[in-house]
Amino acid sequence: MRLSKELIPTKIDIPGAKARQLSDFGAAYGVLGVEYFSMGAGVDLAPLLEGLKGDVCHSPHWGYIISGDLVATYADGSTENCVGGDVFYWPAGHSIRVNEDAEIILFSPQHEHLEVIGHIAKKLGVA
Numbered sequence: 001m002r003l004s005k006e007l008i009p010t011k012i013d014i015p016g017a018k019a020r021q022l023s024d025f026g027a028a029y030g031v032l033g034v035e036y037f038s039m040g041a042g043v044d045l046a047p048l049l050e051g052l053k054g055d056v057c058h059s060p061h062w063g064y065i066i067s068g069d070l071v072a073t074y075a076d077g078s079t080e081n082c083v084g085g086d087v088f089y090w091p092a093g094h095s096i097r098v099n100e101d102a103e104i105i106l107f108s109p110q111h112e113h114l115e116v117i118g119h120i121a122k123k124l125g126v127a
Contacts, residue, residue, distance in 0.1 A: 002072075002080055002088040033110040036103075039068075043098040046073070048120045054093060059112035061090045068102025 008020035049055050056075050067084040074080075075093035082088050090096075092112070106113075 002082045002086045004086055008087070031110045032107050033113060035106040035108060035113070037106065039070075039096075039098045039102050039104070041098055041101050044095075045120070046095040046097070048123050049095055049116070051123070052116065052119055056093045056095055057090075057113075057116050058092045059108050059116050060092050061088075061106045061108045061113070063088055063090075063104055063106040066103035066105065068098065068104070069100035070102055070104075071097045071099060073097065 005020060010018060010020050012018065045057070046055070049057055052058060054075055065082050065084050065086045065088065069084075070082045072080045072082060072088075072090050073095045074091075084102075
């Protein structure tokens with residue numbers, strides 16, 4: 001689920017300040033970690049996720065695309081394009097491909113995503 005800021009309902013709009021808020025944007029649980037990713041065009045996480053259950057990331061993420069263009073592919077085969085300025089919720093069961101250099105902020109359940117990052121690091125030979 002991704003949203004451009006224009007789709008987030010405006011709650012306060014006064015000269016010099018605008019506040020937008022959307023309730024129930026994914027369901028947070030447990031200890032969250034914050035992550036900042038810089039990924040270049042052409043990066044495809046799918047091969048790096050092979051070997052995990054379902055060959056997908058099993059951690060949900062909430063976040064913001066600072067810049068770039070990405071495609072989230074879900075376990076059911078559906079896709080979603082996310083671009084700079086979007087906020088998003090990627091449920092467990094996804095992979096990411098980068099179409100244009102991207103800067104991303106993620107908030108993820110710490111335990112689940114550490115397992116995924118560890119798996120990717122081993123596949124890359126950096127763990």
